[in-house]
Amino acid sequence: MxxxxxxxxxxxxxxxxxxxxxxxxxxxxxxxxxxxxxxxxxxxxxxxxxxxxxxxxLLNVPAGNMSAFADAPSHFLEFCQHIDPSINPGSFVxxxxxxxxxxxxxxxxxxxxxxxxxxxxxxxxxxxxxxxxxxxxxxxxxxxxxxxxxxxxxxxxxAPEFPLPLPPGECERVIAPWDFQRMDQLPDNAPVLILGTGHTAVDALFQLTRQALPRKVWMISRRGLLPHAHRLNPVPPPPGQYPSYVGNAPLRTRALLQHLRQEIARQAHAGSDWRDVLNQLRPHTARLWQAMPLTERQRFLRHGMAFWDIHRHRLAPISADRLQVLLETGDVQVLAGRLTAVHRTGHEELQVALMPRGRHPIQTLNVTAIINCTGPRxxxxxxxxxxxxxxxxxxxxxxxxxxxxxxxxxxxxxxxxxxxxxxxxxxxxxxxxxxxxxxxxxxxxxxxxxxxxxxxxxxxxxxxxxxxxxxxx
Ligand SMILES: Cc1cc2nc3c(=O)[nH]c(=O)nc-3n(C[C@H](O)[C@H](O)[C@H](O)COP(=O)(O)OP(=O)(O)OC[C@H]3O[C@@H](n4cnc5c(N)ncnc54)[C@H](O)[C@@H]3O)c2cc1C
The missing domain is CATH 3.50.50.60 (FAD/NAD(P)-binding domain)
Known part of the structure; x- marks a missing residue:
């Protein structure tokens, strides 16, 4: 009907x-x-x-750059200031x-x-x-x-794809990254493996450690890289031209990243922060991406994306500090490598095999659940x-x-x-x-x-x- x-x-x-x-x-x-x-x-x-x-x-973009309307840049900030006048463009709400x-x-x-x-x-x-x-x-x-x-x-x-084929029995212990309800239902202290080390993985970690109970959490990604932090009170850069150091570089991933690093070093010398260089480039990435040949885009996805992501998608300073404190407890460990096998060992446990990056032997861990934060499919x-x-x-x-x-x-x-x-x-x-x-x-x-x-x-x-x-x- x-x-x-x-x-x-x-x-x-x-x-x-x-x-x-x-x-x-x-x-x-x-x-x-x-x-x-x-x-x-x-x-x-x-x-x-x-x-x-x-x-x-928290948002991972400051309030001053989160207006829903491009033609009213302070729209969200004004909404926030009606609730709390102390919120400023660099606040992370x-x-x-x-x-x-x-x-x-x-x-x-x-x-x-x-x-x-x-x-x-x-x-x-x-x-x-x-x-x-x-x-x-x-x-x-x-x-x-x-x-x-x-x-x-x-x-x-x-939803993210699980990186290995899993028999049905094991599937139920794999939790989706935004299923906070199931994370809350895990037994206190239950050891957990988070697949991924990006923003979603950090969200899951915060959810798992909300009760401040000691809980062993491993986070793993191919390179084990965590997102960098924003500066305090960042301000969005004024609109600028297509950066000349990009325009002059060959359209090859390696050369482009090299030119980017040189520009960061040049601007650092003049007192700027690397984040400014990325912020200036951000509005022009579509033009650059469309100009790159297919093979170079594929090369970037294989070799450059993980580095790009941790610099470009940054954590709010308070979230970065919270993450740091958790890492310092020693209960949270970040690993570089990949998952190679998952087996059920008992009613409440999974045994996972991890292949560390480099020439290290396979490592096995016993965990109660796996949170799949490998990124949206x-x-x-x-x-x-x-x-x-x-x-x-x-x-x-x-x-x-x-x-x-x-x-x-x-x-x-x-x-x-x-x-x-x-x-x-x-x-x-x-x-x-x-x-x-x-x-x-x-x-x-x-x-x-x-x-x-x-x-x-x-x-x-x-x-x-x-x-x-x-x-x-
Ligand atoms: C956890 C998280 C935090 C983020 N934080 C920030 C941030 O701080 N700053 C920032 O700039 N960006 C952030 N982002 C980026 C975010 O993706 C975008 O800001 C934006 O929310 C994407 O919106 P969307 O509508 O495209 O997708 P979604 O928000 O995923 O919405 C899609 C909707 O479509 C519905 N839907 C799907 N299939 C169907 C169907 N078949 N029929 C009917 N409905 C359907 C879903 O139920 C869902 O409600 C964040 C993203 C995530 C996941």
Missing amino acids: IQHSSSILIVGAGFSGALTAIHLLRSTVGQDISITLLDPASRPARGLAYRSDDDNL SRRLYGRYLEFNLQRAMATQPGRLHVVQDQADEMKTLPGRAGFKIRLASGQYLTAQHVVLAPGHQ MTIGPNSSPLLQQLLHDGLLLPDTCGLGVQINDQYQPLCSQGGTTLGLWYVGPMLKARHWEAIAVPELRVHTQQLAQQLVRQLTTRSTLPPQAEPV
């Missing part, structure tokens, strides 16, 4: 979906364009990143507060144009194109159907959502050649396997990484959501390309 038809359906109501909805509402005031925002989550706009109510989990900010903005946008945006709590499981370019028919997990002329895919991050595979699998199978999505998601053109339209794009189908979210490299954080996504809304409205209001209103089927 068709529940209802809308002009635009947005699949996913995290930052990307909610901000796209807000921009669409703003740019179609007074027009007969209905928008539906679909998400199984009960609190729209928060998504995966900002749904926690734990004030100990909680992700809970940011979730509240996003919810507030969505509710305000809905209230100013009542009846135009509907929020549906459900999940899209299948999407088919209607005959005659009439839009799409979407099957929901509840069994209901929606139709829409345009669909914006904004399903966010996929970027390819679409058997463990992806039914919707993504079906869209890939039907050829409406085309995998990226570097394995960073799917191919999206500069108009935010996914490329099809048969060539071209599907009229009325759009994408915004972390898989833009394939095209732009830096595309997973608010400073980039706020621009993409606004630009996508502009593109979509342009197509909706251009009569020649306007698909007819979908009829209930």
Whole structure:
């Protein structure tokens, strides 16, 4: 049964979906364009990143650079200062507060144009194109159907893939990185292995050590590198030109990283910090990424990405200090290497085998659980959502050649396997990484959501390309 038809359906109501909805509402005031925002989550706009109510989990970007709107840079800061005037542009506030900010903005946008945006709590499981370019028919997990002329895919991050095949018995002791409830249910003092040493792994570590009970935690990644810390009170850099040291370098990973290191040394000599150099480069990484040949992009992913990530995705100073204290207790140990085997040894235990980096012998550990923080899966595979699998199978999505998601053109339209794009189908979210490299954080996504809304409205209001209103089927 068709529940209802809308002009635009947005699949996913995290930052990307909610901000796209807000921009669409703003740019179609007074027009007969209905928008539906679909998400199984009960609190729209928060998504995966900002749904926690734990004030100990901090943003990893300072408040002064977290505005949801590129044209109002201090929008979030002003929201914070209404609550606490001592918050300044360099403050690192909680992700809970940011979730509240996003919810507030969505509710305000809905209230100013009542009846135009509907929020549906459900999940899209299948999407088919209607005959005659009439839009799409979407099957929901509840069994209901929606139709829409345009669909914006904004399903966010996929759960990480476990690096080894696991027999079913062992699977239940592997915990997803954001399943804090299951981490809390682990017995006190139970030893745990965290796969990964990035931001998500640090979040999991903080959750496991909240009770301040002695607990052995191992964290492992191929290189055992932890994220660096932000400076105190960092200020976003003013917009600048494409850096000349990048423009003059050959488009090869090794040469580019060498030029970057030289620039850091040069600026350090002049009293600047390496973080300034990365901040200046950040707005230009899309241009650089698109200019690099495929083989060099692949080389960067293999050899440079781990180093890039720990410098670029930094921890709030308080989080970095908390991590340092935990490391100093000796209960938390960071290892460089990879997981080679997992066996169940008893009712409550797993034995894991680790191959340390370098020529060291295999190490075995007994743990109660493994937290899989290996990073969101970027390819679409058997463990992806039914919707993504079906869209890939039907050829409406085309995998990226570097394995960073799917191919999206500069108009935010996914490329099809048969060539071209599907009229009325759009994408915004972390898989833009394939095209732009830096595309997973608010400073980039706020621009993409606004630009996508502009593109979509342009197509909706251009009569020649306007698909007819979908009829209930
Ligand atoms: C833990 C964490 C902390 C972060 N911290 C920061 C930070 O401090 N600063 C920063 O700039 N960036 C941060 N980020 C980056 C973050 O990814 C982006 O800021 C942004 O939240 C991504 O939004 P999204 O809407 O694309 O994805 P998500 O937030 O993942 O939202 C996607 C939504 O789509 C829904 N969905 C998925 N599939 C379907 C379906 N089939 N049908 C219906 N709904 C569906 C999901 O339920 C989810 O609510 C963080 C990310 C994470 C994961």
